[in-house]
Amino acid sequence: MDHRPPPPSLLLAVLFLFFSAVTPLPSQLVSLLSLKSSLKDPLNTFHQWEVSGNVTESVWCSWSGVTCDPETHQITSLDISNRNVSGVIPASIKYLTGLRHLNISLNQFTGPFPTAIFDLPFLQTLDVNHNIFSSSFPPGVSKLKYLTFFNAYSNSFVGPLPTEFVRLRFLEHLNLGGSYFDGEIPNSYGGFQRLKFLYLAGNVLGGQIPPDLGRLASLEHLEIGYNAFSGGLPMQFASLFNLSFLDVSNANLSGEFPIGVTNLTKLETLFIFKNNFQGEIPAAIGNLQSVEILDLSDNNFSGSIPEEISFLKNLKDLRLMNNNLTGSIPEGVGELPKLEYLFLWNNSLTGILPQKLGLNSRLQRLDVSSNNLSGPIPANLCLGNNLTKLLLFSNKFSGHIPASLANCTSLYRFRIQNNRLNGSIPNGFGSLPNISFMEMNRNNFTGPFPADLSNAPNLEYLNVSENSFNDVLPESIWNSPSLQIFSASFSQLKGKIPKFGACKNFYKIEIEGNELSGGIPWDIDHCEKLISLNLRQNSISSIIPWEISSLPSITEVDLSHNLLTGTIPSTFGNCRTLEAFNVSYNQLTGPVPSSGIAFSTLHPSSFTGNEGLCGRVISKPCRTETESEPDVKRNQSKKYTGAFMWITAAAFGVGLIILLAGIRFFRSNYQRRFVAEESEARPWKLTAFQRLNFTADEVVESLSMTGKIIGTGSTGTVYKTEMPGGEIIAVKKLRGKHKETIRRRKGVLAEVEVLGNVRHRNIVRLLGCCCNKECTMLLYEYMPNGSLDDLLHGKNKCDNLVGDWVTRYKIALGVAQGICYLHHDCDPVVVHRDLKPSNILLDGEMEARVADFGVAKLFQCDESMSVIAGSYGYIAPEYAYTLQVDEKSDIYSYGVLLMELISGKRSVDSEFGEGNSIVDWVRSKVKSKEGTKEVLDDNAGGSCSSVREEMLLVLKVAMLCTSRNPADRPSMRDVVSMLEEAKPKRKSPDGGGRVVINGGGKRPAQKSNV
Structure with missing residues (x-):
């Protein structure tokens, strides 16, 4: 008889069977450990899932993401969401037989959907949203007969929508949005027995929306937008009596307003924006007594806004912008008690704005810009002190600004330009704690100039140009603590320019086309961030303060069409940031500075109208006075007595030059080539297009220390470098030097001039330009993805x-x-x-x-x-x-x-x-x-x-x-339109322009005026 002991593997198997006979828990442990081993966990979020020593019955119940039944210790819930894990879900997950809830959302799972999940017989909720599952959806989901909730939002499934879900008689929530499902919505989807939530938005679905969806008697929430359907909404939708949320936005729908929707008396949210609906908005819209959010924007609706909208007493958010609406705004809209947002911009509305608007509601944002509205601004827009944005620009409003708006402490954006408003700007705006942007230009405002605006603590932008103040600039205007851009051009301002004092935050000052007199205050050097100064077309006299040239970021100076006298300070020739300088039509005399890049490239027209100016820049030689006879004799003796000194100094200078040249040649063998080339060409001129926290010399030094070549081309070499303050920028050193650079100078300056003023999210921003006589470098924001x-x-x-x-x-x-x-x-x-x-x-x-x-x-x-x-x-x-x-x-x-x-x-x-x-x-x-x-x-x-x-x-x-x-x-405009029509129907991970949490519908993020 063989008495050898059994092999270890057999012993383990026997022990496993023994413990399995006692309790099913070890199989759950094996399943969890198998899951952990199959995943890539870069954040080590499963570090707690470890077994050491004796295994107790409930050890896994304390692991993160695991919930157990307190009596049987069976795992009832597994939540490993939002851990940035990838890999596969192993087949052993089916051993978690007691699992009711499984959440693997917000991870990086790829490949086909794991069908082992379909073997969990008691599963009730399954959430796999925001992963990268692909291929067609596999068969087998009908085995989850107790499933009530399924969310697969934002994956990469392809093929037709799975029809097996219809066989799940307990299913209440189905989200298959944000993938590549194509074809039509199956007619069988009208057969769900208990479905309350259906989300199919952001796929590649087409065809007509099936009328059978109107049979979903329990449906409360339906989102099927961001697809490419044809036709309109079926009339059968009128039978969805329990529907509270309907979103068919951006779905290529057409035809008349879907009249069946007006039968849905429980509807709280209706989104049909960005479609091709046309015709009039029906009066039956007034049947939607429960509606809170109504968005019909970006369609082709015409006619007037129906009076019946005034019956919607629960309405909080009304958006009808970007249509072809005409007529007046119903007076009753102003009496809606819960209205918070009213967006009617870019239509052809006429008449007056309802005068009771804001009287009974918590109005927060009002935008009726770009219409033909007239009459006064309602007095009670901010009665509840909730108004944050008021945009009334490009209309025909008249009358005064209501004094109540100057007490609206919630207001932070106020745009009323291009109207017919008159009277004075009321005092009080300067006391508003949140106001940051005020645009009141192109009206008929008269004096006095609103001096208290200089007290506004957060005001950054103020434009009051093209008005008729007939007043002086207040002494305190430059003391505004946050003001950056100030424009008061063509506003009939007179008197002297106040002392600049504490104008430390101003970037741009525009007060052209007024009747200002006196001199430019010498303390303008306090405006240390100033980039642009425009004082043209006034009656300013005296001389040009040299302090302007000392401003570290000054780029553009326009003093033309004034009464300035004296000479142009020679210090402007050393101003390394100056790009544009215009002093035409003054009474200036003397030489125009010839040093500096700005003056060497300026057009002579910048100095036209000054008969006394001369110099190389304007091709008019400067004459020296003829010396008198006694002066000649005296100077002759001085020349003879100093000749020896000059000869000695010259000899010493030649020797010194030879010595320095030798040192330079020696050092060039040990220094980086770039620095050697650039250091010999100083001084540098820095042209800044926004505030920069570094100098041109620091750019050159940083290139020698941290510069890394990231690209080369026919026009130059691009370096990535880090500035002393930690900012990373890209520096493009243009090829060529000496005569070649001079020959290309116009092309370089064209780029600088164009890019420096371009502000578009799809254009690389030019931060500044460093140049001297031999080299030009362009400073760009750094693009990390190459x-x-x-x-x-x-x-x-x-x-x-x-x-x-x-x-x-x-x-x-x-x-x-x-x-x-x-x-x-x-x-x-x-x-x-x-x-x-x-x-x-x-x-x-x-x-x-x-x-x-x-x-x-x-x-x-x-x-x-x-x-x-x-x-x-x-x-x-x-x-x-x-x-x-x-x-x-x-x-x-x-x-x-x-x-x-x-x-x-x-x-x-x-x-x-x-x-x-x-x-x-x-x-x-x-x-x-x-x-x-x-x-x-x-x-x-x-x-x-x-x-x-x-x-x-x-x-x-x-x-x-x-x-x-x-x-x-x-044209490129046509190209953009064609591309927008060819937009992929799948949403991006954020829900294609939405705020989406687990696929639920919230307020879409839409374009708006600012």
Whole structure:
């Protein structure tokens, strides 16, 4: 007989069976440990899930995320949400047989949905929102017969909506939004027995909304917007009597107002904004007696606002902006007792604003700008002291500003410009603790000038231009503690400019076109942050204070059309930040400073109208007085007696120069090349376009210490460097020096002039410019995610930051919006001339920023460029014979960029054949239907049918942009419109512009005036 002991593995198995016979708990332990081992946990959030020593019956019940039945110790709830974990859910999870609630949301789970979860027989709630589960939704969910709650919001599921859910007779909450589900909403979805919450928004759903949804008698919350349906809302929705929340926004719906909705008397929230509804808003809207939020904005509604809206006594938020509404605002709207938000801007409304508005409600925001409203501003808008934003600009309001608004302590934004208001601005605004922005220009206000505004503790922006104050500037105006921008141009101001005193926060001062007299106060150097000073077209006399030139950030000075006398202080020649200086039409005399970049590049017109000025800048030599005979004799003797001293000094100087040259040559072998080149070219001129906490010398020094090359190109080298204060910036050192730099100076200054004033979220902001006679450096905000070229083709391609189509589309739209701004919102038009992926940078939020205007210039329609405009592969074909560029040239380059985003290929590749570009290759493929598939990058989702359709829509835009005939190319404004219509229907992780918590509906984040 063999008496050998059994193997250890057999002993463990026997022991496991023994303990399993006593209690089922160890299998739960095994399941949890298996789950932990299958996950990647970068934050070590499962550190508590450890077993040491003897295993007690309830050890796992104390682990984080685990809830047990206190009597049986069975795990009833498992919550591992929001731990940033990834990996797979193991099949052993099915051993948690007592599980009622499972939450794995807000993690990084990928791949197909884990079907082992379907083997949890008693599961009631399942939350997997905000993960990256993909593929079609698997069969088997109907086994969860007790399921009441399922949330899969924001994943990457594809294919049709799963119909098995309809078989779950206890299901009350179903959220399948924010994925790539396509096709139509199944008719069977009208068969849910107890469903209260249905969320399908942000997918790729199409077709018509099924009328069968009207059979969901228990439904309380329905969100199906952000899809691409056709037609309108079915009349059967009138049967959803329990519905309290309906959102069909941005769903491509059309037709008349969905009249069936007016039958839903329990409805509290109705969102139908951003559709194509037209016609009039029906009077039956007054049936929605429970409605609190009503948003019909961004449609094509016409006619008047129905009087019946006044019957909605529970209404808190009414948004009808961006329609074609006419007529007057019903007087009853002003009597709505709970109204907090009223947005009616950008319509064609007439008549007066209801005079009882604010009298009985807690009004917080009112925006009726850009209409044709007239009459007085209601007196009680801030009666409850809740009003924060009041926007009435671009109307025809008349009368006085109500005195009550000057006591509105909640107000922080006040915009009433471009109206017909008159009288004086009431006292009291200066005592408002929150007011930060006041725009009252282009009215008919008269004096006195509101002196108390200088006391407003948080006022940052004040514009009272184009009024008729007929008053003096108050002595205290420059003492405002927070004011940064002050504009009071063309306002009939007279008297002297008050002493500047404590104007330490002012960035911009504009008081042109008035009747100011006297001199410019000498204490202007107290305005240490001042960037722009405009005093033109007044009657200012005396001399120009040299203190202006000492301001550390001064960039623009306009003193033209005054009565200034004396000379231009020579210190302006040493002002390294000055970019624009205009003193034309004064009574100045003497030489114009010839040193400094600003004066060497200024146009002579900046000095026109001053007969006594002279100098190289205006091509008028300065004459020296003829010496008298006695003076000549005296000076002659002095010359002879000093000759020896001069010869000695010259010899010493030559020797010193040779010595210093030797030292310099020696040091150049040990110092970095960059610093050696730059240090010999000092002094530097720094032109700042916002407040900078560093100097030009600090930029050069930082480049020597921390500078790292992050890019090179035909126009220069880009460095990443850290300033002494810790700020990281990008420095572009332009190529060339000496005569070559001087020859390019106009092009460089064109970039500086354009970018310095550009403010757009899709344009890289230029912080400043450092230059001297031999070198020019442009200082940009640093973009941490590099260039599109690196992410799409180069060294960062493996990071896969632009791997999916949604991200690529977002980049394409951002670039289009940036170029659209340059083409349509800049005057004169700005043409980029070198649009390509390496000139598209990505910020920390992966927002596209158009960069590198090294070859950009202010466009003149009859001007021909003398240098090659653009890069090979992106140059429009007509350039070969016209040598001219315009907006259409940029659009061609943009079309090439689109093709790169769609295909993942470079603009020029050997794959395309000799002499062919990506444009030729794409056109050859498009000719055959099957060839089109080869154009779409599989890595971006080109193999998925729904994504493929979206990519093809953008490909059509690219084809239009690259038309050989420039006249056939769309404008960039049209490109933006076409791209917006081709928007991927899946929402971004934040819910596509919403505030979403676990897929629940909250107030959508919408555009608004500011």
